[in-house]
Amino acid sequence: MSGFVVDSTVSSGNSSVAIPTDISGQILDLDEDDDLEVFSKDTTVTDGSSFNASMQTSPASMINQYKFEEDAEDTKDIFVTVDNPESHVTAIETYITYRVVTKTTRSEFDSSEFEVRRRYQDFLWLKGRLEEAHPTLIVHPLPEKFVVKGMVERFNEDFIETRRRALHRFLNKIAEHPIFSSSEDFKIFLTAAPGELTSYKKQGPGFLSRMGETVKAVAAAVRGVRNRPQEFTEMQEYVEAFSQKISSLDKVTQRIVREQKEYLEELKECGPTYALWSQSEEELAEPLKDVAGCVDRCCKETEEQVKNLNDNLIPVLHEYALCTDTLKAVLRRRDNIQADFEAKTEALATKKADRDTMRDDLDKAEDRLEWANNALKSDWTRWQKDMRTDLRSAFVDTAERNVNYYEKCLAVWESFLHSQRTDAEGNGNVDFS
Numbered sequence: 001m002s003g004f005v006v007d008s009t010v011s012s013g014n015s016s017v018a019i020p021t022d023i024s025g026q027i028l029d030l031d032e033d034d035d036l037e038v039f040s041k042d043t044t045v046t047d048g049s050s051f052n053a054s055m056q057t058s059p060a061s062m063i064n065q066y067k068f069e070e071d072a073e074d075t076k077d078i079f080v081t082v083d084n085p086e087s088h089v090t091a092i093e094t095y096i097t098y099r100v101v102t103k104t105t106r107s108e109f110d111s112s113e114f115e116v117r118r119r120y121q122d123f124l125w126l127k128g129r130l131e132e133a134h135p136t137l138i139v140h141p142l143p144e145k146f147v148v149k150g151m152v153e154r155f156n157e158d159f160i161e162t163r164r165r166a167l168h169r170f171l172n173k174i175a176e177h178p179i180f181s182s183s184e185d186f187k188i189f190l191t192a193a194p195g196e197l198t199s200y201k202k203q204g205p206g207f208l209s210r211m212g213e214t215v216k217a218v219a220a221a222v223r224g225v226r227n228r229p230q231e232f233t234e235m236q237e238y239v240e241a242f243s244q245k246i247s248s249l250d251k252v253t254q255r256i257v258r259e260q261k262e263y264l265e266e267l268k269e270c271g272p273t274y275a276l277w278s279q280s281e282e283e284l285a286e287p288l289k290d291v292a293g294c295v296d297r298c299c300k301e302t303e304e305q306v307k308n309l310n311d312n313l314i315p316v317l318h319e320y321a322l323c324t325d326t327l328k329a330v331l332r333r334r335d336n337i338q339a340d341f342e343a344k345t346e347a348l349a350t351k352k353a354d355r356d357t358m359r360d361d362l363d364k365a366e367d368r369l370e371w372a373n374n375a376l377k378s379d380w381t382r383w384q385k386d387m388r389t390d391l392r393s394a395f396v397d398t399a400e401r402n403v404n405y406y407e408k409c410l411a412v413w414e415s416f417l418h419s420q421r422t423d424a425e426g427n428g429n430v431d432f433s
Contacts, residue, residue, distance in 0.1 A: 078104040080175045080190065082168035085160045086117070095119050098164055100171065102190045114191045122189065123167055125201050129185040130174070135333040136376040137180070138383045140173035141322040142166070165315070178382075225335045226342060229373070235380060236331055243324035250317040257314060260306050267302060271295040290419060294412045301412075305405040309398070316394040320387060327383075330376065337372045341365040 084099040097117040104112060123142055130139050143166045174180045188200050271292045278288035344362045348355065 076176070077106055078102065078175050078181060080168075080171045082164055082171060085164055096160060096163075098167060100190060108187065109191065116191065116193070116197075118189070120163075120167075122197065123170060126174070126185060126189045127170075130180055130183060133183065133185070134179060134375065135337070136330055136372040137177075137379045138323075138326060138330055139180070140170050141319065141326055142170055144322070169315075169319070179379075225338050228335065228338065231377070232331065232334060232373075235327075235376075239324055239327045239331065243321070243328075246317060246324065247321045250314075250321040253309070253314055253317055257306060257309050260302070260309070264299065264302050264306060267295060267299050271299065286423070287420060290416050294416050297412045298409050301405055301408045305401065308401045312401075313394050313398045316390055320391065323383075323387070334372050334376055337365075337369050341369045 079102070081101045082098050083101070086097050086099075088095050088097060097119045100114075100116050100118050102114045120143070127139055127142050130137070143163055174186055180186060188197065192200060274288050274292035274295065278285045278292070281288060341362070344358065344365045348358045348362055351358065
């Protein structure tokens with residue numbers, strides 16, 4: 001199936017998400033504070049065994065519900081912004097909230113604009129509810145549960161901005177999704193007052209119910225799937241190959257940025273050294289001062305270049321590296337749903353008692369499997385399109401910024417050479433040809 005071949009030039013787009021520059025080998029767990037997050041690999045809240053009563057189970061409704069519009073971006077009617085972080089200190093905890101502003105023309109909303117404050121735990125709740133209601137749709141990743149050594153200060157401005165961008169990106173991915181954006185949970189998240197949201201969050205399944213579903217998922221995983229459709233096997237192979245490539249590229253790019261930052265720090269020491277040298281070298285004073293000026297100008301351009309890579313390329317690569325964990329979890333949940341259907345089929349074939357009830361359960365399991373398969377196939381196509389758009393945009397942006405950076409540095413040194421040629425021609429004692 002050619003649609004699942006991983007291309008080395010895999011493309012896709014701009015991201016407003018930012019992450020710390022250096023995260024490898026510098027991780028410090030702070031699980032007690034869920035607000036200190038950057039990107040989350042905790043992609044599974046539901047295992048795919050629970051079945052929400054609001055799910056559409058008839059084949060006809062499934063096909064209609066998951067027929068995504070190609071021109072969705074042209075008819076966007078909801079806009080979400082995450083900004084204005086605030087720290088809160090209580091007797092038992094310290095945490096950060098963000099303002100979430102929503103503007104919409106949708107009729108199901110009571111107003112055209114809403115403003116609420118949310119903390120990380122609220123975002124995590126929303127992600128879990130979406131996964132629970134739609135186990136085979138692809139929910140965008142949330143910040144990871146770690147902080148970087150050297151950024152343990154909870155209200156470090158860079159760290160807070162990094163997290164704000166990540167949460168902004170998450171909500172906008174939800175708002176752009178044709179199913180998630182119409183979710184009642186999403187609407188509650190965007191509009192509910194703090195007390196109302198707390199009450200609504202308590203309405204979810206209890207601990208024992210979640211534990212029971214987890215046990216079912218483990219049993220389904222042990223049984224495995226005997227007859228997985230080929231298209232889902234190809235999806236799994238694609239995800240594995242994509243995961244290896246994007247994760248490798250993510251790590252290499254982060255290493256390059258770290259090395260560029262080290263280079264920048266050393267470059268900053270050169271300018272003052274040349275300037276100091278000029279004070280004791282009368283015959284070379286002017287060239288040395290000019291070199292010092294060139295180095296300083298290149299420092300500024302390099303600093304901007306490092307910032308651009310850190311703000312625009314790294315977030316997109318890391319985001320899609322995390323997306324691969326989400327995809328793997330979605331495929332596992334689909335397999336669990338199929339395993340449950342296969343188990344019920346076996347049970348009906350081997351047991352004679354209560355066959356009517358078992359047949360009803362089997363019919364429900366079959367509808368549920370068809371719903372899950374249709375949902376995943378449609379969302380997979382949508383996800384691939386978004387991924388390629390995002391990465392292509394990020395690569396083009398990086399290329400343009402690289403060209404601009406090198407052209408500016410080239411112009412700096414060409415200006416120096418021109419000035420030296422002019423001086424040499426005036427003195428008639430230096431040949432630059």
